[in-house]
Amino acid sequence: MWYFIFSKTFKQLKPKPQVHQGVELETPPSGLEREFHTLFNSDALQFLSELISTFQAEVDKVLNLRVLRKVQLDLTGELPGFLKDTAHIRNDPSWRVSPVPDRLHCRHVDVGDLSPCDTQRLIIGLKSTAQGLQIDFDDGNCPTYRNQIKGIYNVYQAVHNQFQDVPPISQAPVLMLRPRAWNMVEHNMMVNGREVPGPLFDFGLLMFHNAKLLLQNQSGPFFYLSKVESYMEARLWSQIFFWTEKKLGLPAGCIKATVLIECVLASFEMEEILYELKEHSAGLNCGIWDYSASFVNKFGHRADFLLPDRSKYVDMEKRFLHSYMDLLVQTCHRRGALATGGMAALLLPRDKESDLYKTVLRTVTRLKLLEIRAGVDGFMVYDMDLIEPMQKLFQLHSHGQNQLLQLREDITVTPEDLLTMPAGGVTLYGLRYNIAVGVLFIEAWLSGRGHFFYLGKVEDSATAEISRSQVWQWIRHQVRLEDDGTVVTRALVKLTLRNTDLFSTSTLFRDKQRLMTAVSVFIEIVQKNVFPEFLTTYLNLDHTFLSSQSQHENGQPDMVPKARL
Numbered sequence: 001m002w003y004f005i006f007s008k009t010f011k012q013l014k015p016k017p018q019v020h021q022g023v024e025l026e027t028p029p030s031g032l033e034r035e036f037h038t039l040f041n042s043d044a045l046q047f048l049s050e051l052i053s054t055f056q057a058e059v060d061k062v063l064n065l066r067v068l069r070k071v072q073l074d075l076t077g078e079l080p081g082f083l084k085d086t087a088h089i090r091n092d093p094s095w096r097v098s099p100v101p102d103r104l105h106c107r108h109v110d111v112g113d114l115s116p117c118d119t120q121r122l123i124i125g126l127k128s129t130a131q132g133l134q135i136d137f138d139d140g141n142c143p144t145y146r147n148q149i150k151g152i153y154n155v156y157q158a159v160h161n162q163f164q165d166v167p168p169i170s171q172a173p174v175l176m177l178r179p180r181a182w183n184m185v186e187h188n189m190m191v192n193g194r195e196v197p198g199p200l201f202d203f204g205l206l207m208f209h210n211a212k213l214l215l216q217n218q219s220g221p222f223f224y225l226s227k228v229e230s231y232m233e234a235r236l237w238s239q240i241f242f243w244t245e246k247k248l249g250l251p252a253g254c255i256k257a258t259v260l261i262e263c264v265l266a267s268f269e270m271e272e273i274l275y276e277l278k279e280h281s282a283g284l285n286c287g288i289w290d291y292s293a294s295f296v297n298k299f300g301h302r303a304d305f306l307l308p309d310r311s312k313y314v315d316m317e318k319r320f321l322h323s324y325m326d327l328l329v330q331t332c333h334r335r336g337a338l339a340t341g342g343m344a345a346l347l348l349p350r351d352k353e354s355d356l357y358k359t360v361l362r363t364v365t366r367l368k369l370l371e372i373r374a375g376v377d378g379f380m381v382y383d384m385d386l387i388e389p390m391q392k393l394f395q396l397h398s399h400g401q402n403q404l405l406q407l408r409e410d411i412t413v414t415p416e417d418l419l420t421m422p423a424g425g426v427t428l429y430g431l432r433y434n435i436a437v438g439v440l441f442i443e444a445w446l447s448g449r450g451h452f453f454y455l456g457k458v459e460d461s462a463t464a465e466i467s468r469s470q471v472w473q474w475i476r477h478q479v480r481l482e483d484d485g486t487v488v489t490r491a492l493v494k495l496t497l498r499n500t501d502l503f504s505t506s507t508l509f510r511d512k513q514r515l516m517t518a519v520s521v522f523i524e525i526v527q528k529n530v531f532p533e534f535l536t537t538y539l540n541l542d543h544t545f546l547s548s549q550s551q552h553e554n555g556q557p558d559m560v561p562k563a564r565l
Contacts, residue, residue: 023049026188029146035153039205047247048204052191055240059197062233063182069230069265073298080268080298081415086231090271096336097274097281098253103174103219104282104338106401107131108394109387110176112343112380113140113460115450116151123163126172130387134380136178137202138226139290140460142450143180143540145188152205159210170217176258177220179203181227183537200240207244207255215254222282223257227290227534229265231272241280256282258340262290262462264298267324267418270331283338283377286328288316289462295421296469300531305421306477310466311433313424316342316370323417329375330408338402341371341379345457348385360456361386365393372397375406382458425482426474428496434467435496435522438535441467443518445539461536468535471526490527497523 023045028036072078082090089095110132111125125133135155141147155175161168169175184198207221214220225237241255259266259273261284266273274281292307292314299305308314316322325341332339344364349357364381368390371379381390399405437454441464444452451460474488486492497519521539525532532538 022053022192024190026145029149032146032149032153035149038156039149039152039209044205044208047208048189048196048201049191050247051204051240051244052196052200054243055200055236056191056194056197058236058239059182059200062230062236065232066229070298074301077302079415079419080265082268083272086269086272089275093334095275095278097278097283099336100256100282100338101218104222104256107174107338107340107378108398109390110134110340110378110380111173111382111384111387112136113382113451113458115141115147116154117141117147119150119154122154122158123166124384126158126163126166128173128384128387129391130173130384131378132174132176134176134178134224136224136450138178138180138184138224139462140451140458142445142448143184143186143198144448147448147450148186148202152202152209155206156209159213168217169214169219172219174219174222175214176222176224177202177206178224178226179206182233183227183534184540187540203240203244207248211244211248211250211255215250221255223255224285225257225259227262228259228273229263231269231276234259234273234276238277238280241277253279255280258282258285258338260285260287260290261324261328262287263294264291264418265294267291267327268415270328271335274331274335274337278335281337283332283340284328285340285342286325286376287342287462288314288321289466291324292321293462293465293469296466296473297531297533300469300473301476303477306479307470307473308422308424309426309430310470311430312427313422316367318422319420320418320422322374323413325371325374325376326408326411327413327418329406330411330413333375333404333407336404338377338404339375341368341374341376343380343382344368344386344390345382345459345463347383347453347456347458349456361389365389368393369397372403375403375408377402377404426479426488428481428483428486431471431474431481431488431493432496432500434470435493436500436502437463437467438471438526439497439502439515439518439522441535442521442539443515445536446514446518465535468522468526469531472528472531475526490523493526494523 025040109130111128111130112134113136114121114125114133116122116135116137137143137151141151155177157163158175159169166172179202180198182197182199186196186198186201189196189201211221228234237257242252245252245254257277257280259277261267261270270284292310295305295307316325329339344367346360346364348360351357364386368379372394381387437459440452440454441459441461451458471493475490475493478487480487502515525538
């Protein structure tokens with residue numbers, strides 16, 4: 001794919017891509033030549049080519065199955081349930097996942113949303129007392145070519161102990177590597193004439209350069225798998241893991257993966273997902289915002305699934321969410337797998353003596369105590385100052401390294417429990433908040449960043465997904481605000497945008513232009529007749545991201561994005 005980069009004074013055509021045995025790879029971003037040539041040596045390219053060639057057709061299949069399932073739900077109006085065809089798996093009490101390595105037994109507190117291209121934060125994380133680091137190429141990362149190369153190379157440096165004054169990988173927090181999800185494509189590499197699946201690009205490079213050393217140090221390779229929607233997708237990952245282990249001469253089953261249950265459809269297939277990955281499973285993870293957004297994704301056009309204001313009516317204590325967490329813990333512990341909770345997005349104020357600091361800490365403590373009492377074996381925080389107090393909380397309210405013995409046999413979760421939307425309406429504050437998060441995420445993405453900070457929280461693609469999903473759904477169903485009965489329409493969204501202070505912090509012309517572009521994209525996406533399945537897919541395939549990405553990576557000033565040529 002060719003990109004033309006324009007400035008006020010010149011027009012430049014990028015150098016020709018490198019071609020290696022069926023692999024077409026864009027030339028390295030300026031300043032990353034050493035990293036590029038370290039990662040993309042001939043052996044690595046050969047491995048990537050074989051990996052992608054072997055599994056491209058299967059990736060196409062699972063993505064088509066997603067489309068088919070959505071069409072079936074729309075045409076029939078049916079609701080998901082526990083699958084009849086796999087009842088024998090759920091009803092067989094004998095099977096268990098393979099035991100996890102020692103380093104995964106106790107992961108009370110991981111650092112989440114750690115974008116690997118952020119070298120400084122990665123180093124701080126490696127020096128921290130966290131038990132694990134979520135090395136996030138997905139939710140908290142913007143996958144520009146520069147960011148991917150820098151991030152994968154930073155992992156390489158961490159594993160090969162090339163960072164100064166950082167503990168060796170055998171003593172540092174364990175790396176939980178999170179490649180992109182199946183909806184993401186890597187534009188800068190082609191194999192057999194096709195752009196490659198983003199997760200195979202990330203996974204392949206991470207495995208090729210780090211797996212053997214991680215294994216030697218009893219520190220991996222460990223992964224998070226994002227946005228898995230069915231057991232068929234888990235089966236594909238299992239096939240990829242077995243193939244990779246054999247190809248790299250690794251013991252079968254040495255790769256361990258935690259599947260993030262971020263889709264309502266997957267909540268009905270958790271046992272099957274564990275079963276498909278039983279040799280490679282490190283457990284399941286539950287979180288709030290991607291999972292909540294999936295209801296709009298799958299059922300948002302149905303009035304029965306109107307999701308109320310998340311800032312007021314949606315939290316893990318609501319029936320559909322606490323049932324999901326209870327079922328996840330019960331399922332995992334029944335099969336000997338670890339269950340992990342979501343990420344605390346709140347940021348602690350600097351002043352530890354302030355009332356605000358105490359309020360934030362109390363809020364995080366209450367929410368995480370809810371997860372501990374549900375039986376989770378660990379969870380994530382973004383703010384590293386929360387590591388120590390949350391570890392103490394875990395030690396105080398749990399027993400031992402994990403809670404695998406908490407089988408939660410006291411609960412029974414029904415499809416109705418999982419599908420009952422919370423009561424509540426929509427507020428003007430909630431509308432403003434969702435609009436701000438959606439727009440500011442798009443602006444961050446166009447700047448090459450995958451997360452940002454707003455009103456004392458870290459916001460990433462998960463919160464952006466629920467934000468834009470709710471605005472789309474409220475417009476679609478013409479809901480009325482609790483405040484004054486005003487109907488939520490496209491015109492109201494535009495008026496609300498004009499009355500916000502989003503532009504007040506933008507002083508440079510290019511910043512204002514980029515923010516105006518983000519506003520335009522947000523308006524465009526929330527008024528679509530057909531709901532765009534993933535915000536990141538929309539941005540990743542849209543010309544606005546591609547053009548801005550090209551400018552950003554060549555060190556040129558950001559400008560109004562132009563059409564892809």
